[in-house]
Amino acid sequence: MTLHLHATVADRGYDVALDVADGETVALLGPNGAGKSTTLDLVAGLLRPDSGAVHLDDRELSGDRAWVAPHDRRVALLAQEPLLFPHLSVLDNVAFGPRSAGARRAVSRETARHWLAEVGAGDLADRSPARLSGGQGQRVAVARALAADPRLLLLDEPMAALDVAVAPALRQTLRRVLADRSVVVVTHDALDALLLADRVVVLEDGRVAEEGPAAEVLARPRSAFAARIAGLDMLRGRWDGGVRTADGSLVHGLVTGPEPEPGDPVVAVFRPAAVAVYREPPGGSPRNAFAVEVTDLEPLGDQVRVRAGDLAADVTTYAAAELDLAPGTWVTFSVKASEVAVYRT
Amino acid sequence: MTLHLHATVADRGYDVALDVADGETVALLGPNGAGKSTTLDLVAGLLRPDSGAVHLDDRELSGDRAWVAPHDRRVALLAQEPLLFPHLSVLDNVAFGPRSAGARRAVSRETARHWLAEVGAGDLADRSPARLSGGQGQRVAVARALAADPRLLLLDEPMAALDVAVAPALRQTLRRVLADRSVVVVTHDALDALLLADRVVVLEDGRVAEEGPAAEVLARPRSAFAARIAGLDMLRGRWDGGVRTADGSLVHGLVTGPEPEPGDPVVAVFRPAAVAVYREPPGGSPRNAFAVEVTDLEPLGDQVRVRAGDLAADVTTYAAAELDLAPGTWVTFSVKASEVAVYRT
């Protein structure tokens, strides 16, 4: 199954091209309202593009003239809301896909039981959806989508509302199940993207901001959002022997990849753990220092993440206490040039 | 505002006592189906307890004879589903609470605009809820609950579906807003619990599994779920000079708190980072070693989290590669007794 989508939806400011290779799992990342669910709706046939087309293998699903009805696409969608059929039991909800594909009742129920067990909801089979908790409903919805055995699977935040006790197990299940399928999965979690997806596509404002192999995008992000989700600091600017940011300061680092020309758009990326925090501007070796106002302190295991707008620094709890950090404090973030990766975007 | 709840709901196997002091924020943690939403429903008056009572200050809200209607409780509930009124604009949705409290239209709208801006959804004011993305809807729902200016605020997973770009900002907002209010917040995220809550209550199977100050519970969990959410390893057993687990092995560690009597229920808690992983059982100083089967590998920054059932060990990516770890591999987890905290539960 290969998917090729290139579509626009005018009133959502959406214009995206997306390809999914046979057996590939693509993770869609992006801020709220970026167009992730819109993409899935277009592929599932719940939305008609204003222009462009959707192809599955060589079949045109949506296009100027073509239109394949949703049920004919063999594309299963796990939407952002669970939307379990209220009049069917949990078991019959999950058996709905197999039944619709023509399987006999007993067989479908067997399939349904299997998938319910996979998502750790085997004991809920006879419940009515109205009597499920939020997370239980989400798990059943995941099972229902998987049981439909589609050629292309679309998952919109499958791990939302799940507790920490089942999340790793379900992630494992998904990883096994999605391995040899074509899948598009929407997530807000870098870990899910890394573990489940071969490739990552980052959407911003209805456009593709960047894409590439999951590990690579998260290790060396080119878009602010990808940096954010990967937990990296990013500064953006033009090449001028270093990265000249909009506010005029120059950030030094090690250039990775092709040497940029002066004026080229470049980014400087570094790990929050590589950032040192000072009350007074330091002298000495680190060549990059930024005066910033602390906006937020977050505990992170035995460390503290110090946020200052888009930048973050990880310091030990001890250091944070000694520095007497609090939101509103002005500090200097300092990072060694050797810890900063610079590359063209 | 102080809340006192002690209630049972027979057909959900629910029996919980919960107190919230004036101005206190309590985080409710627990697995899916533990009874978190049920607790909020009981307090909000959407569910009548089978027995027990709910008091807000000295007023009996629910009880054997007493019953205060939901709208009279001044308790605002942000439910797990956003449920924005489909026939009202986003602005009017948020203005609904103030309007209901008797504010004039213009004033309510002003309030609504304020809260929309707070959650980063100021530009969505004139939209219809049908035209929002999942995360946008969630933010508007949060704004709507905050705008109702209740005496007691109940939030069911307020940060669900939010992207990484707004989550920290919204967390900050909530932190500020919730500071001087009585709040119960349901979350699956340790960070939210730590940052937003004064106290944490862990529910399991409709019962209170443990409670205490947020930092303390997460640092020294007594329940499996709290350990899980805090990202700590936990083994449970009876005191026998060490922790005698169900499978008979003895775990040594440093006893914290009162010395347990033989046979007392105790737990052994340690950080995954303190766990070393070997292909062969090691000799030498660490006195605790467990043969386990790897179930899962998760990248964690520049480390890898090796999961083996309920236990986890953090090793460097390099070490993981060298050990040739994969799900199904049998390895030995080893942890020094000095890294293990043992205490009565």
Add this chain to the structure above:
Amino acid sequence: GGDDESTASDDGSGITTLTVYAAASLTATFEQIAEDFEAEHDGVEVELSFGGSSDLVTQITEGAEADVFASAATKNMDDLVAADLTGAEPQDFATNVLEIAVPPGNPAGVKSLQDLTGDLNLVLCAPEVPCGAAAQKVAEAAGVTFSPVSEEQAVTDVLAKVASGEADAGLVYVTDVAAAGDDVEGIEFPESADVVNTYPIAPVADSDEADLAQEFVDFVLGATGQSVLQDAGFGQP
């Protein structure tokens, strides 16, 4: 096979069905007559369909398989004749005159036609229906003008309103007063003789049971039929 049952034919069980369409005001009398007729004719069952005379004419014109039609007014029978749907010359079999109907006890103290012009709730038939037309003629003959509170579409509606005490008086046929029993009291008035309503009867054309239909017509005109009709207050034509 609902359509079979309504036809006037031998349905194989040895029973012959004769369908008689009769004006609503003939309900009680024709039920009696039909019973007597059946008693005299073995294997014959008379099906009765009652309705407003004009409705019945419409139905017969639209194909209802009636064998006999008994009308409450000459005009409706004339319509049927004009449509060429009568099997033989219509014959008058009864007459009827108006009477004042008042609720039991006569609360408004009505004694004559002239009393009806006073301040009371008078209900009449609408001028378009036979009893209304008759009432109008009576009024003209007596030189009075009525101001009714309602102009009803059917005698039964007038009767119902009088019987319920809602109306203080109404103008209906003698036979209606008789049929209503204790529910209303009748007050005769001399001017009624000026307006006599005649009831014609005729077999319907193309009847499968033409002979039997004619027999029924004759039976109505005969001694048994006439005595039933007169017991109910009808006059002889």
Add this chain to the structure above:
Amino acid sequence: MTTQQRQVGVPAWIYLPALLGAVLVLLPLAGMLSRVDWSRFVDLVTTESARTALGLSLRTSAVSTALCVLLGVPMAVVLARTSFPGQGVLRSLVLLPMVLPPVVGGIALLYTFGRKGLLGAELDALGVQVAFSTIAVVLAQTFVSLPFLVVSLEGALRSAGQRYEVVAASLGASPTTVFRRVTLPLVLPGLVSGATLAFARSLGEFGATITFAGSLEGTTRTLPLYIYQLRVTDPDAAVAMSLLLVVVAVVVIGFARPGRTG
């Protein structure tokens, strides 16, 4: 929202019975049309009496629809949103005017509001005479139409569920506010179709009116009564007036067509 609507088709075969149903309803209208004497049509429907009857019909139907909404919406809410012993029986009883042949309904009204009826003495004491007045027409129409509004609205209320009402209450809205700002707007399509049903039923009401209110031009002779009367003397005019009624109804119903949801 034009090309972008969510697209789930209806089964293709469903058009066949739908078409059959439409034909069943439309054919008799065509049959009626085929009998209209077009040359006299305008004259027939604009006579003084016709205009009076039409005006009376429209006025009384509007009033009784308003009454149905005022009384029926609360009834539907109570039936759909509360539960009390005997509710099932009450629901059945409330629906009765629908099954009662209208003439019988008229008799029942007479037995109640008539001079000798249950409330006769009380009403007399108040100096109110209901029968033979326009009030009686409105009463008869309301009596027969009310159940239609109640039933269809109760169905809509149950289908809509209570989720949003729960949210509104938890935001501090009193039951009245919930009712006004959440319940009503959400079931508006159901309310509109219920009111349409009630209006249509009132407009066509005949049996109860003639039995309870009588038939007097300008006071109680509504269009259906007028048509019924014309039928005897001037069938052409009756058909023409029926057609007029149809046109009026199409305009009214078309005007109040159910809105879109979600």
Add this chain to the structure above:
Amino acid sequence: MTTQQRQVGVPAWIYLPALLGAVLVLLPLAGMLSRVDWSRFVDLVTTESARTALGLSLRTSAVSTALCVLLGVPMAVVLARTSFPGQGVLRSLVLLPMVLPPVVGGIALLYTFGRKGLLGAELDALGVQVAFSTIAVVLAQTFVSLPFLVVSLEGALRSAGQRYEVVAASLGASPTTVFRRVTLPLVLPGLVSGATLAFARSLGEFGATITFAGSLEGTTRTLPLYIYQLRVTDPDAAVAMSLLLVVVAVVVIGFARPGRTG
């Protein structure tokens, strides 16, 4: 689920108009009850003719309700779930039998299926006579009842929205499967109340039946026609039979009361 139901009250004042409405409907029934001659009641309602009429009414109403469901459900689905030019006009036209005084409806049917009607020649050629047969009764009842089912079901379909249908389609369900396993079950309360309306309307149908089908015992004389006729000869019996109709209706409606939803 007894004490634990979600609890959102209805406004207290709403009971007042609801009560008023209930009184308006129930008082006439009480008025009727007050006139029943209880000593003769059982005798009156168990005569041969009464039983025949009741049986015929129940049978024809059941058939026409079935027809209404068969034709009306597809019509409601097409109206609620598709859009095509002229849909608004079609909707209004389909609702027409509701506003047409039943007698006029009967005339229209006669003009269509009668000997001289639109289809008269065709039907004659087929040897079918529709008018004045039991088929005519069913046709008349279906004609007047169909719009009630269509309107209330369309309202329910619109209120329910399409969200679950969309999910079902994306799980591979064909439109037919979606219709059968999702759409229908979800609007079941609406369908039940629609069918109840249709059945009730059929049971009480009088004007169109007497005009189009006539009044022949065992064939076309349904209970309302029988009551109408009794009214002339035996008013007591008419009241008793009306009461019987009421009881039958209460039983039927009570039996088919709308189910609960989420």
